[in-house]
Amino acid sequence: MNSDGKKKPARKHKLSAEGSAQALVKPGLPARAVAAKILAAVVDKKLPLDGALDHEHGNPAYKALGESDRALVRAILNTTLRHLPRIDAAIASLLETPLPEGARALHHVLAVGAAQILYLDVPDHSAVDLAVEQANQDPRNRRFAKLVNAILRRLGREKEHILAEIADIPPMPAWFIERMAKAYGKERALAISESQLEPAAIDLTVKSDAAGWAERLNGTVLPTGGVRLSAFEGGIPSLDGFEEGEWWVQDAAASIPAKLFGDLTGKRVADLCAAPGGKTAQLILAGGRVTAIDQSENRLKRLRSNLERLGLEAETIAVDLTKFESSERFDAILLDAPCSSTGTTRRHPDVLWTKGPEDIAKLAALQERLLRHAITLLNPGGVLVFSNCSLDPQEGEEVVARVLEDVKIIERLPIDATRWPGMEQAVTPLGEFRTLPTMLDMPDGFASGLDGFYAAVLRRI
Numbered sequence: 001m002n003s004d005g006k007k008k009p010a011r012k013h014k015l016s017a018e019g020s021a022q023a024l025v026k027p028g029l030p031a032r033a034v035a036a037k038i039l040a041a042v043v044d045k046k047l048p049l050d051g052a053l054d055h056e057h058g059n060p061a062y063k064a065l066g067e068s069d070r071a072l073v074r075a076i077l078n079t080t081l082r083h084l085p086r087i088d089a090a091i092a093s094l095l096e097t098p099l100p101e102g103a104r105a106l107h108h109v110l111a112v113g114a115a116q117i118l119y120l121d122v123p124d125h126s127a128v129d130l131a132v133e134q135a136n137q138d139p140r141n142r143r144f145a146k147l148v149n150a151i152l153r154r155l156g157r158e159k160e161h162i163l164a165e166i167a168d169i170p171p172m173p174a175w176f177i178e179r180m181a182k183a184y185g186k187e188r189a190l191a192i193s194e195s196q197l198e199p200a201a202i203d204l205t206v207k208s209d210a211a212g213w214a215e216r217l218n219g220t221v222l223p224t225g226g227v228r229l230s231a232f233e234g235g236i237p238s239l240d241g242f243e244e245g246e247w248w249v250q251d252a253a254a255s256i257p258a259k260l261f262g263d264l265t266g267k268r269v270a271d272l273c274a275a276p277g278g279k280t281a282q283l284i285l286a287g288g289r290v291t292a293i294d295q296s297e298n299r300l301k302r303l304r305s306n307l308e309r310l311g312l313e314a315e316t317i318a319v320d321l322t323k324f325e326s327s328e329r330f331d332a333i334l335l336d337a338p339c340s341s342t343g344t345t346r347r348h349p350d351v352l353w354t355k356g357p358e359d360i361a362k363l364a365a366l367q368e369r370l371l372r373h374a375i376t377l378l379n380p381g382g383v384l385v386f387s388n389c390s391l392d393p394q395e396g397e398e399v400v401a402r403v404l405e406d407v408k409i410i411e412r413l414p415i416d417a418t419r420w421p422g423m424e425q426a427v428t429p430l431g432e433f434r435t436l437p438t439m440l441d442m443p444d445g446f447a448s449g450l451d452g453f454y455a456a457v458l459r460r461i
Helices: 017-024 029-043 067-093 104-119 124-136 142-157 159-166 174-184 186-195 210-216 253-259 278-285 297-310 357-376 397-406
Strands: 203-206 219-221 227-229 247-249 268-272 289-294 315-318 330-336 378-388 410-412 433-435 453-460
Touching: 029 067, 029 104, 029 124, 067 104, 067 142, 067 159, 104 124, 104 142, 104 159, 124 142, 142 159, 174 186, 203 210, 203 278, 210 219, 210 227, 247 278, 247 297, 253 278, 253 330, 253 378, 253 433, 253 453, 268 278, 268 357, 278 289, 278 297, 278 330, 289 297, 297 315, 330 357, 357 378, 357 397, 397 410, 397 453
Parallel strands: 268 289, 268 330, 289 315, 330 378
Antiparallel strands: 203 227, 203 247, 219 227, 378 453, 410 453, 433 453
16 A cells, blocks of 8 residues: 555566576576586586586586486486497487588587487486587587487487497596506407496495494495495495494505505504595504605595594694605605596596596606605505505506616515405415406495405615
8 A cells, every 4th residue: 555545557577688598498408508518618628527517616507406406417427437339329320411520518418318318317308409409509509409309309319229339338438448458458348348337335444343233334344344335325424334433434445555564563654645544543543653644635634634523633834845854764664656546437537527637647757756756755664555546557566567677775675465354366476466347246235346456665775
């Protein structure tokens, strides 16, 4: 009512252009658009997937999504990257002519749609409809909307036939298959490639009583002394023993290098490139007085937080390792060096799309510099373990071989395979550790495999 008692005229509401556009957005479309955008960043710009999906500093469009849509984006991206060579082949088989030069945005729309149709539990009509809508809303792709519709509909109709046709295509990039075949033989290279399609296990390193924790958490004890979990609902922090700091998540392979030292009671120990701190915790529990070194203060903050939950303490130093000097040498040094991380593709399927042969060569050169410097920090008679999570011998065996040939004050200490029952196949004839994702078969109910890792034990004469 107005002040004079007359009825107010009805107010007309106008939607802003932005509000109108949002009202017309189809459910599920923003998630697919984000997935295609991040796929482009990974494959074309070589940006790491973890960075894009970070909840604090990640892709803004991804952060704006609800949690269910974020989960869908992660599922689409992980699936697309794991199967990308096969997805590309499937799409190519249905094209009369290749996609135009520069049509990368169109390729990513098709790849995201194909991943849903071929490998995810998403209704075909939904994947097709949203991909077509995505093409229509992008000026670069609008003229290809009918092509997107035709290709993805055929994928849905001919799914079983197409899956059979592409089954023999290795799901890893050709450049990496060639390197693995050279290192391990073609048959094993293809097996490694297939293994990355399997979900990664969740392994725990426990402070003590592995058998007891395996029973309490419905897990099984590993040959490495850790515990592997079966499928469970809820997050890691909800599990018994997490808040009390009785264990931490660490792949079985990643737990091996620190174990190679044995008893460290009373010894001065350096963990170089230490963050996030799983190996640091192992060294402390082995009795060492540990100095954890990492060039990133932010990563050391995470390390200190992890150690605090576990009730453990270490000296921490943020410094470029190549410039680190110490007035007192160390009795034991763990150098888990930066690498291409090609042994972790089950967890990080983007690795092989963001790295290439040139990156492996650069990282191998860096590892050699770090190893040579680390030797100068070691006491005579002291032991150094060099390790990384790369599958490529250029970053492991070849680095150590060159340093051993050139630096006469160190020698290799061969690892005794008989002291690693259940892991004997991972000990090489030279007495080094080389785990492959195809190793460590597990009983029903538990994921098999482990990360690809290399480790060698060296002693200063």
